[in-house]
Amino acid sequence: MAVPVKLTGMVLNLLTILFLFVCVMNFPAFSEARVRRYKWELKYEYRSPDCFSKLVITINGGTPGPTIVAEQGDTIVVELKNSLWTENTAIHWHGIRQIETPWFDGTEGVTQCPILPGETFVYQFVVDRPGTYLYHAHYGMQREAGLYGSIRVSLPAGISEPFEYDYERSIMLMDWYHKSAYEQAAGLASIPFKWVDEPQSLLINGRGRFSCSSLASCNESNPQCTPYSLTVIPGKTYRLRISSLTALSALSFQLEGHNMTVVEADGHYVKPFVVQNLFIYSGETYSVLVKADQDPSRNYWATTNIVSRNPKTTPPGLAILNYYPNHPRRSPPTIPPPGPVWDHVSPRENQSLAIKARQGFITPPPKISDRMIVFLNTQNRFNGFVRWSVNNVSFNLPHTPYLIALKQNLLHAFDQTPPPDGYDFKNYNIFDVAPNKNATTSSGIYRLDFNSTVDIILQNANTMNVNNSETHPWHLHGHDFWVLGYGRGKFDIYNDPKNFNLVDPIMKNTVPVHPYGWTALRFRANNPGVWAFHCHIESHFFMGMGVVFEEGIEKVGKLPSSIMGCVHRP
């Protein structure tokens, strides 16, 4: 295996240098791109992130895994050794567009075969833009088993951000279950359906606090669950790179008594706005600026709370905002702020509307689109199983990855009928439980004209429960999209597009569709490859809430053999 990977690597490096050369022409300075090599080993190990001991997937012993720190234009090489016993894996580099390397997107069933136990798989790709990105397993429900982490791409030396700060810190948010991902998956795929319920705790930088009480496998004095302490120097300004990779939960995040100025979202500069609570959905990243301008004689709470769903028994996640030189573990003298009311939708809608591109960094969207696809988000049944669907089709991931099937013309590998571009707009009542709850399933995909401009309308609706509509954060692989608008109720295909923001829309890769609302996106199908677009709630994707786009497959280069382990040939 080693030889072809090395050859591919050489070709990639040449392409990278060429590509960078083209890219940096716009920038005033140019520091040479580097190759950053990581050697990672995946294992199952016992860890106690919230004091409860549980088998988790670690990278080099940790969960979350190591942060990838790079400069724009660098090439990242991750040699990933799968030392799980019987379980395969694949890692997605979330927010990295994988231009010219669509085979290293890490999406099992879409861009690669799974990586077998004992195998070492080499991911190699260029981080072509500065910003805050993520990585996580994209196979089964391994993300919530602990396989996740951050990618931080800085500007080359000599180039400044359009805002000032003294230091930067990363904040990774996660919700945490005590049941294994296996047990959760078994419940989701059972008749009767067995919901995993709300998480047991929320983690900030991999640390949370479950009230152990009488549980044998729980120990509140385990150092692994000591709350994270964010130490700041009074008077200094901090850039916090805040990310969420929750399995389920929409979150708010706040720093007691401090304002946060949002300046980056999913790698794009934001027209600054101030929040006390930052709402963040699974798969999103933000940078906020915080000045340590409060009474320096004490510490403050950093808290995260569940919103959009009733948190029931899930306690808030707590960390300590530590003003130096106070002791980093000294509890603040106050009780933690309660966080926003979980079922108030307007504050969250308002934040969504506030996120626009920063002046001077606006990439204007094409004025018109070539195709509009409306995705009705519904909860359904199929053969008695509870499923999620778009346009009444529940997605079924095939076992031969689309990228391979399409390049090699393996037509039997997936359903050749594309799923529909819309639903019964006129008659479907999005505010009510559907009279016919049944969906179909398909592995069919959307084939997009290369370089065409595509509008996506995410249309939310009522679930199978009366008066219930959930928030779904949708994530697009291989692209950023412009966020053209949000609205309440049913999207009006004639009138709502008139109000699209074509002036300063933010570009993102993950965006929520709010309860009973719609979200409008636009993107250019200009990245040859096959790309998943799905709800980032891990159980929702597991239950079929996703689609796949193909574009420019004929422009995709020679696939590396390392991705093809599951495709048998005589």
Add this chain to the structure above:
Amino acid sequence: MAVPVKLTGMVLNLLTILFLFVCVMNFPAFSEARVRRYKWELKYEYRSPDCFSKLVITINGGTPGPTIVAEQGDTIVVELKNSLWTENTAIHWHGIRQIETPWFDGTEGVTQCPILPGETFVYQFVVDRPGTYLYHAHYGMQREAGLYGSIRVSLPAGISEPFEYDYERSIMLMDWYHKSAYEQAAGLASIPFKWVDEPQSLLINGRGRFSCSSLASCNESNPQCTPYSLTVIPGKTYRLRISSLTALSALSFQLEGHNMTVVEADGHYVKPFVVQNLFIYSGETYSVLVKADQDPSRNYWATTNIVSRNPKTTPPGLAILNYYPNHPRRSPPTIPPPGPVWDHVSPRENQSLAIKARQGFITPPPKISDRMIVFLNTQNRFNGFVRWSVNNVSFNLPHTPYLIALKQNLLHAFDQTPPPDGYDFKNYNIFDVAPNKNATTSSGIYRLDFNSTVDIILQNANTMNVNNSETHPWHLHGHDFWVLGYGRGKFDIYNDPKNFNLVDPIMKNTVPVHPYGWTALRFRANNPGVWAFHCHIESHFFMGMGVVFEEGIEKVGKLPSSIMGCVHRP
């Protein structure tokens, strides 16, 4: 994939018919061989075999899986669909020699690549001899996750067994853990070592009884844990095919108030002898004859007890021997018999010595052997991990299966240095903890001259604990061996062979080596292929207690492509 398998299937069928034709020449009658097709699907599902609800691997919904029932000479075709989410699998057909189909032995890392989720793998092999056989996962610790079952091969119509009975029934024995195989494996591969401890219950035909008391996920009225009831008609004689696939435990089995006459072991006829307790080790099968000759007005207990290890909190496994027409669930009026004392070794040694081939069915062993290999069984440390070793080498399974590596000359795939044929006979004290506990690890194998006769001496020793030596049941793939003798203490290479039983030794595929004792085996290396030989305690093999033999690799036919999924090529 379908096409090459079908082609292979056709070739196999032709070979099968040819082979059968040669075989049946010795038999007085010949009923036509049939192809028996099975479609199996593996899933993770919640089951409560001992009243405690746990995620298990099911075949078509059950654990144990369906019994394969065939006649001698039949071809078995199992289309195995792996519907586990992220986990591979492989199934070994235990006791089936796979003559001319060494690639379908189902031993991951030895004879095939693992079967990926979503894949359908077709096993196809001939059951060439009557007898009681087994199947089970041979990958990670999936056997104890519930993936196991029986194979029952009867004589062709018109041919009789050399003993008489009215009916036959199968009894499958298993020990059962509440922790997942993942949690168990994680403990075994941890520093400090975390032993899984004794099982929570013993299952008879997949049913046991855990005292639920206050456990939430336990329900004593769940019908899945209703004790098995073996209904007999007074006066009739029953052939019980008793098998064990325990993860760990050596067992005794008894039928309260009834004698059992042992007539078959591992598919070979035994010179009949009578027992009240049948000792049975993981991987063994026996047939016993039982006459329902006791007071028919009541039911009796069928019990299984742990021997060789202190059972601590593991309760006996219970079933009901139901005399028709009493109610099958009526409890016997007696308390269950206590079973033999767990740490008395002599009764178990005596049973081993009593098992000889039946007159008229003796296959005489070659009088001399070409090679003798002594395997010292020890518990060791390697890099701080607790391991098991033979001759101080702890076995490391490679990820490219030996069969493929050897056929395709992939020399890098495993250590080319063979492990040693013996140990320091003179100086090693088998009765004491070794002064140097450290072992090495290797994936090296033993290469045997084709058609040579090989003697194996299993030499037991003290573990890393003072005054402790465990029983290890060793299982050989691809062959039966003659059991030439058992002894206490250190095998005397000069004098003990003089007492080998060359007159009427039983042939078996699994045999125990008793604490501080030795067991002598002989086999002909006449089955082209690559074959594992290992302790059948699942955790011991996981921790390195095994070896691999190669013989006649140049005579192995073209490997089917379906076994090669893990071997990447440019």
